[in-house]
Amino acid sequence: MSDNAVVRVNGLNKKFNRDLKGSFTSGIRTLIGGAFKENPSKLKAGEFWALRNINLELRKGESLGLVGVNGSGKTTLLRLIAGVINPTSGTIETRGKIAPMLALGAGFEPSLSGSQNVYLNMSLLGMTTDEIRSSYDAVVDFAEIGESIDAPLGTYSTGMRMRLGFACAVHTDPQLLIVDEVLAVGDASFRVKCRNKINDIRKGGASLILVSHSRLSIEYLTDRAIYLQKGQVLAEGDSKSVLDAYEADQTRATREKLNSxxxxxxxxxxxxxxxxxxxxxxxxxxxxxxxxxxxxxxxxxxxxxxxxxxxxxxxxxxxxxxxxxxxxxxxxxxxxxxxxxxxxxxxxxxxxxxxxxxxxxxxxxxxxxxxxxxxxxxxxxxxxxxxxxxxLRPEGKIIRSHYIPPLHIDLAGLAVTAPDPEDVDFEGAEDL
Ligand SMILES: Nc1ncnc2c1ncn2[C@@H]1O[C@H](COP(=O)(O)OP(=O)(O)OP(=O)(O)O)[C@@H](O)[C@H]1O
Structure with missing residues (x-):
């Protein structure tokens, strides 16, 4: 892996089984590796390729968007990079701490208190006890859990659990953020807080892999994007051109459907x-x-x-x-x-x-x-x-309203310069 690479994926393949029993058996096989000596490149009855021959490299500070229709393999790729599941074949190398924001709080233990879960979860994310102790107050403060932090996690609402999961993940000093889709964590103001926190971490030099169905999020938050279709890379490049290719395909598909x-x-x-x-x-x-x-x-x-x-x-x-x-x-x-x-x-x-x-x-x-x-x-x-x-979306404009009223603005003599897309304030404009 090159010096400044954070993730390197080589010849990655992942197969799943459509039926539950087969899925369980192949999961066990993947876990215990080569003991069954099955040919990983062959599909058995009920199996299908969720990902096929994926290669990518993400460098320090870079951000990558993943787009594709439902079921195209985006989440599977994130889970593989986060180490939640193993590949069928191919390699994934990562460097530094990863903050996976996938199924937030999924690893929590309901019988333990919120506080105990903070220690458990952050240690699973690679933090030492001393490191957790020093960031503990910031985590609890960020999660806005209040006194409930000492109550068993089983008594928390889903929103509270997700807030705590998010707070743990972002306070691990990660080098890579893995974010799946809408961060439906809490209310609007908490979502803004999450997004700003992600931006802060990125400004500190961390890399980002983001799955989103929002064009704005991908276009403005990522440098490059990959368009997945049926588990394969269909297009790769700067985010705008990849989004254009993806949307053109969607338009064509919709038109064909309508015409038929x-x-x-x-x-x-x-x-x-x-x-x-x-x-x-x-x-x-x-x-x-x-x-x-x-x-x-x-x-x-x-x-x-x-x-x-x-x-x-x-x-x-x-x-x-x-x-x-x-x-x-x-x-x-x-x-x-x-x-x-x-x-x-x-x-x-x-x-x-x-x-x-x-x-x-x-x-x-x-x-x-x-x-x-x-x-x-x-x-x-x-x-x-x-x-x-x-x-169409006029170049460089964010449009959130069905009616676009003319803008009359008196700048009182203030100068105007073209904004850098990275400086665009998304607050309230779009959920990540
Ligand atoms: N554990 C599993 N066992 C069997 N099939 C699975 C499993 N996880 C995912 N799949 C299947 O793999 C394919 C890819 O799923 P994945 O969740 O990666 O797609 P996605 O692009 O993230 O979709 P979405 O946009 O709906 O989140 C789908 O057909 C899905 O049903």
Missing amino acids: RDKPSTSATSIETGKKITIDHVRLLDNAGHEIEQIFPGEDLTVEVAVTAHEDLDECAFNVMFKPVVEPVVYHPSSTRDELGWVQITKGRHTVRMKFDPVIYLPGLYSIRVNISQGSMMDILCHVEEKSVRV
Whole structure:
């Protein structure tokens, strides 16, 4: 391992067994090593590769982000580096103390007091009794446990246990922080305290490996990132380009999923009540009438709906639903409620355009549903869900609001310089 390396992973493979019994047996085999002389590169029934041929090196002071969809192997990699589980094959070398923030407080003993658990936990993390004694007050103070520190840990709430676990981990003078996802430790102010503590440790020269589904956390807190897919490294490099690759894949996957569902051109797949009207196509247009797939917040978006009515229809409405791919519906405009009243659709072909002015979404991927309803009970005559639009994040901006109001700020003559991303204050902006 090179002089300033903190972690070096070489040809790492990890297999698991899908069924519980097999998982237990292979766990025992891994623990007792080569006694069974099984071939580690072969998969037996029920086994699968959670990680395949992983190589990485992390140097002192560097921070690495891990991204990938659920089940891609991020946590497994963290647990292997933290030494919680053993690899099937390959090597992991680490240098210095590691503060693993994975299952916080998982190693606590419920029958012992909080205080006794501090000694137990910190000694497992590599601290001597003298070192623990000298940082004990700081740990208890940080965890905000108060007098309960002398009560049995079994009486603590989950939040208290996690706070104590976090406090122990960060007071071990670690050279490497291993942080899994959201630090859902306590309330918002405690989370801010945790994040600031992590930043302090990093400023002291420690390295960081972070798993997060938050683009902001990865982009701003890590120098490099690895994109894992089905246990393999799909992309590696500076965090921004890795995130772009990851998000592009997600967009593609979502679009394919949407397209494989309701095909608007074949009325057979759209939901219809009777055969009164068919949606021929839905297109998303910019102000120049060009078909688009992505916009920036604040830009206009027109949803064009072409229909063929098979008879005259009255009391109709064109409804659009913008649905963030991971959130509930946030915006649900309708020609009836928002503007015009009932629409009379005469038999024949029509192309209706609905322009939303301006689009006020958070950056992210949205699916767009269109339906045509009839009457005050809003019977759905025809329904499609086929389009997705990506709202882009303007370079260098943090956007937390659905509406982006213009900023009027009087700096009273103060000078302005471009911020270093590392100096951006995340307080209250994003959970790590
Ligand atoms: N002890 C285990 N036994 C069997 N399978 C496991 C075990 N631990 C993890 N897995 C499986 O290994 C794969 C990788 O899991 P892992 O938790 O590393 O993914 P992840 O990328 O961290 O996912 P998430 O984003 O949901 O946390 C998953 O299919 C998971 O079900």
